[in-house]
Amino acid sequence: MNQLLGDRYRVVKMLSSDIFGETYVAEDVQLPDRPKCAIKQLKLPSTNPKSLKLLRGVLRKKAESLKSLPVNPQIPHIIEYFEQGDSFYLVEELVKGRPFSEELIPGNPLSEDRTVSLLKEVLDILAIIHNAGLIHRGIKPANILRRHSDGCLVLLGFGLFKEVSDRAMRSQGQSPRETFNGTGLYIPPEQYSEQAQFNSDIYALGAIGIQALTGYTATELSTLLSMQGHQAENGGWERGCSVSPACAKILNKMVCSNTQQRYQLVREVLEDLQRLERGKPLAVPSNKIVPIPRSPASGLVQQKRKRTKPKTEAKAVRSLSWKHWGLVGLAVVGGLGVLWYGKLPQRGLSQYFFKQGTSQEEGGNVKQALKSYQRALQFHGNDARSYYRIGLLQQEEGNGVEALESLTRAVQLGSRSPQVYYQRGNLRFNLGDRAGAIADYNEALDKQPNYAEVYVNRGSVYGDLGDDRRAIADYTKALEINENLPAAYLNRCLSRSNVGDHPGAIADCTRAIDLRPTHTFAYENRGLARLRLEDYQGAIADFNTAIQLDPQDPNPYYNRGLVRQSLGDRAGAIADYTTALEISSQYVLAYYDRGIAYLQEGKRERAIADFKQTATLCLELGRLGCYEDAQYQLRQLGIESNTDTSESTN
Template sequence: MIDQLLDQRYKVLQILGAGGFGRTYIAQDLKQPSKPKCVIKQLQPQGVDDPTLSDASRDNRWDMAHKFFEKEAETLEVLGNHDQIPRLLAYFEEEQEFYLVQEFIDGHPLSSELIQGQPWSETQAIALLKDILTILEFVHGKNVIHRDIKPDNIIRRKRDNKLVLVDFGAVKQVRGQMMTNSGAFGWTVSIGTEGYRPPEQAAGRPRLNSDLYALGMIAIQALTGINAFDLRLSYSDPNTDEIHWQDKVTNVSPGLIEFLTKMLRQNWRDRYESATAALQALESLTASPPENNYQPTVVPTAVATQLPVTTPPPAPVAGTEVAPAAQPTQQPTQATTASKTASKPLPLKPIGLAVAGILALALVGGGVRSLMSSSGDSNQAVSNSTVNSEVQSDNELISSGDRILIPNEGLDNQKFQELKESGVAAMAKKDYVTAYKNFNQALTIRRNAPETLIYLNNAEIGDKKSYTLAAVVPIKDGKDPGRALEMLRGFAQAQKEVNENGGINGVPLKLAIVNDYDNKEKATEVAENLVDDSNIIGVMGHHITGVTEEVAPIYQQGNLVLITPISVVDELTDGSNPYLFRMNRANIAKGADELADYMVKNWQRRKVAIFYNQELDYTREMKDAFKGELFNEGEVVGEFDISKKSFNAYTGLQTAKANGAEVILLLPSLSTLDNAWDVLRIKNQSPDEFGDLKVLGDIATLYRLDTLKKGRDTEDMVLAVAWRRDPSDTQGFSQSSGKLWGAVNWVTAMSYDSARAFIAAIEQSDNPTRESIQKALVAPNFQTNGASGIITFKNNDVIPDIQMVTVKKMPSIEASESKTGYDFVPVEGGFSSF
């Protein structure tokens, strides 16, 4: 590669670094009179030459990559307008590879100035902080997060001694995006350097002030003379994870210690909201700011430049990212909300566009309707109410008992259906005594009827004062309400338990069931109704992440907390909406890592075929994360979209085997379960052809009773799951749910936990409002008991552990917890999990 001419202009002088997907060079621009040096970053997009694709598909994939790369270059060009960020000089394509040409920075990295055991003075540290904060103020103003601030990415420029922030990661960004072979752009959840990376960034949800954490760590490393990784490893509080560094410095003012302590808070909400806020606080520390002309004591003789592209980690990584606007703890006013959402983020990546769409929706909603409905101020305390008759009469998708939303909950039993219908008719007339009697009799016939149980609980409340939560589920047209029933079981169980124990501070809990049809238009309609009804103080539910993303800004405008129980798409709770919480952020990256690790280490197998639903965000992300985790340890030999009408399970298995597959990974959605069952059925019925294939399953969809009912075909399949039923829990959720419903899965458990979180938040005030509930949930000391133990939110998420289970045949049907003859069992022993 040395001396090679790129774009008929740039002569390669030196290879700075190389990884699996790109290289970085120092080159010479031969078309400039002085033939100056420049830095060239090169990337070959992945998947554009896939031989299994048609020419049209490959052309389409290349067009997508081309457009994406152009947008990345545009962003780098804007950032390069700052004097202390390398300028983008050019970008070009050559032989289906992308190239960025950037300014060469003659200087040395800050890492050469940070010497172990040689602390800096306060003056030197403040100079560093001001210099970089000034750059970050500009960068964040463009709605970009650097995401990898560390000493090696800060260059002290030789000609003027200024600090230059480098390596904004555009090549890494595009590389991560082009990793997928599905035609869709993939993304990863975490980049950055250990020691400088804050927890929310490690979890895949970086914020603007994630960069402030990294800068604060560099300053503390400078002041203490202790390496950042050692600070993190040796001085972290085991309970809070806060780093206790303050006693490791001498001759440092209390003001600077306080400033850096805030920069380094583990919870992003406790840090400075922005680089501007941090810079203002730093300026106030001294009336005479130190000069930015610090000369390092040790200057290495070798000249350095931008950090080379290094060999990538097992998972592809992203670089620059559209940043969610930093949110204060309190709810912004309508004016401030509008001003924040009016600024459109740069289109750096598909997730950024999604965020932009959400913010745009929030702005449009704010223009069409006020933040609160005519029903009054959202701070108004909950008053005595009936059964939300105003909302029910206006919208047939919402009911607290005056209409049936799940028509086939008991169609197989005529008497049950008659009693339920009589109860609903009585509720509509506000004859709560008759309604209660009919619902109660219906439940003696069919206990596994959560809609009926909710209506029974509401009938018992009648006209008494109550707190009302909305339970939004995907009933659709009632043909297949399986997921809706799973969710309602959890909501109903929590309602029953709290009311039997005297309510919430003596006030019973009422539930309004809402059908969003798994449809964005319907969901928007019901969200607006719920916001406009002052009786509703919280919302649980929505099933599909795309629907939740669509309606979340509506709830935010109405100061109405939404807790979604079962969404597992990583970027949903990105910090931009303080009223959006997630009960089960099943860590896709961790689940993918566990599955890949199990395949390679436990099964000693390396070739896998993936059967997934291309139409669903979760399954695409799970597929891409698995591929990223597998990386050099294995190989994906085939991808099969089971959502296609043309999908044929037998042909798919044949192709997978012909390609050398040893394992199949199933990533279905609810709508494609039948095709997943076909794959397993054909595998089981053709042992000579496919019997040696091992089976891995996803972290959500397959952890259900139906999988056990198909036990003959699903036996020995291994899943990575975020919740397991504990039969040894004789007093809590598991036993209660077993008595109520007979069988329960993770969806019911997480729905139960959503209600438990609301109950605990409401309990903290004698006069609860929508805003007080949100403040209670984000409080650092918030916790309550749930299906799996203690519920605590971290950055608006509950992140469960991933556990590996397998489908095992039990000695008899009676001996199985599921009463199917099969159970989910931990792969390394332990109790049954269903």
């Protein structure tokens, strides 16, 4: 207990322990008042050195993402993380309270009102986490703490260590702990296969809601559902339970095993809970959707903004009748007049610098325009227009995080412009916050229902989530508004191909080409659709055209290599993969598929070199799946990968 962890934290007491690590209360001896904190330890497994390197990389990345969460009193702040010996440590704010599991007393179900209140409070916390692009992965009663100081709920126990420890257990031929102790009730099916989504957290919270209403323990409820032969989503748990049909319907949708029929966003659950409290009908459930893998060729509508002077809204001035004012009223009006005229110079200077910024922006002088808008804010700090223009320019300069902060400030200051939400949605999607992007696109459409570009970009997010049917609906809506949008045809082409409508996909890509004959992605996506129809010659023709249009794009070379390999032209495939790698040396799939082609050609040493390079890159990128694929090929060849020193032979 006297040992210092990280050379500064002295352990005070142990809170919990299992085979993978321990949780402590510790004090920071480097600070004067020695504040207490919580430290979570994960004992790193003694496994293959390369797999261990990957696990460490995953832990560091996830710890960094937790540190970047917005400051919120209901989410413990991550102080730091470090490695010591054979363990990884995460240091976080210590919150005093009692776990919600102590409020779940067996045989004493909670009321519907209390359960709904719980769901709403946790959903509000989850909204912050999801908007930051993170999935909690560890929602269960023990990780929901009721703080002693104010009674508010605090969400603990991000699945950072759980995910890695489960992965380590699988690597040692064991099953995750939750399958044996009842807490598997809170884990959706997709999370067992390491495919957690944002709505995986919704599933876990829904299971807690059902447990609260029934008064069963987690083990009892899991056993009951198992004996009934179906999942909680199919109902049955509510028999003998004091719950309204509408509330049961919400919970059943939260715990639906099909991720596409489950609630997609926290916001959707909150809206239905609000309807429940107001006694209004729930939203109509979405149709069944089958997720299909999506090609990276699709994306957002990229439009150049016209550097035009923003229009200012005219301000209506009400005249006042002197008959309705006494002397007191006259004094008040006079005082307000003094204050108003006192602000005129400030507002006038702000308007001057704002106009100067727009002129500089129109002239292409981005840096000077940024300075002018910032000067405008010095004289009028609550000017949403200036924050909006600053955000757009920061985005153009490649400062995505700063741009997001500026656009968010514009929203906080009351901007009602759909363009603000549209641009912030684009930023959030590019930064990986898909839930936040959808929320912003929804806001933009609420304010401007015929905003075609928003439908296109929201469709791109749905497509990125594997929800191609919903994506197709958005692209189609965009084309109903504007039938000449190449991006809508291009992305609908890809989504149609993903759901098996290859002829429709080819028609859409052809239309995109008609509108923009030099659209490289349109040829690439049409080539992929033709490849799926086994129209190999048509696919090669499209990839050839894409190469002519952009010889520095590695994707058509790689895709043409796949076609050639399917036709038995392994030499041609190897040449295409090699060209793709000359353009982009980090193209992991090209190394892997070239290794397969070399193996088919009997060139064993070259195949080994490519599989080793694949393993190296996958480790660097933290992609366990492709790393294991490469390792499998090497094991088949009787080789133990040396990913630290191997190089590829081009």
